[in-house]
Amino acid sequence: MATDNYRAFMDLGKEAGLMGPELTKWVKEQLDDLAKQKKEERLERWNYEVEQRRYEEEKRRYEVEQRPLEDAREEQRRQQELALKESSQALKKSELALKEKELELEIQQASNTTPVAPNGPISSINSLVPKWIEEESEAWLEEIEALFENYNTIEIERALVLAKNMEGKAKAALSSLEKSQRGDMLEVRRVITKAYEITPENWRQQFRGLAKEVNWS
Incomplete structure (x- = not known):
C-alpha cells in the first residue's frame, strides 16, 4: 500500500x-500528510468507540439501578388499581343491599295497606314460583308470567310476588322502577334484560348449552 501511494505521488x-x-x-511531504491523516482518523475512530462503550455501560448501569424502582412503581400501580376495583365492587354491593332493603320496606308497607287473602293469588303463586336463578332469568320470567295470567292477578299482586322472589341484580333492577311500574311486566322485562344483558342470541346459546347436557337416551 505504501509503495502504491509512493508511485502515485511520484506520477502526480x-x-x-x-x-x-x-x-x-x-x-515525502504528501506521504507524511497522508500518514498523519490516517493516524488522526484512527484516533478519531478509537475515541468514538471508547465513547460508545462508555455510553452502553452507563445505559446498562442505569437500567440495573432503575429496574427495581420501575418494578416497585408498577406494583404500586397494580395495587392501587386492585384496591380501586375492590372498593368499586364493595360500593356496588352496598348499593344493591340498600336497594333491596328499600324494596323490602316498600313491600312490607304495601302488604300492610293491601288486603291479601291467606289463600288468595299471591299465596298460591308464591308456593308455585321456582327458585330464582340468574342464569335462567328468561325462563323464570316466562314461567311467572304464565302464573300471573292463570291467576288473573292485578299489578300490585304481581309487584309483591316479583319483589318477594327475585334476588340479586334483578331485585335491584325492580327497585329502580317507579312503584306504579313494578307490576308492569313489559317494564320489568326491560330492566331485567338491561341488568343481565339478555339478548336473543345469548338466550339461544344458553338453550343450546342446556340441551347438550340433557341425556336423550
Missing part, C-alpha cells in the same frame, strides 16, 4: 513538472 509530481530533489521532497 512528474505531471506537475517536478524533478530530482524537489520531486522527492514533495512526495
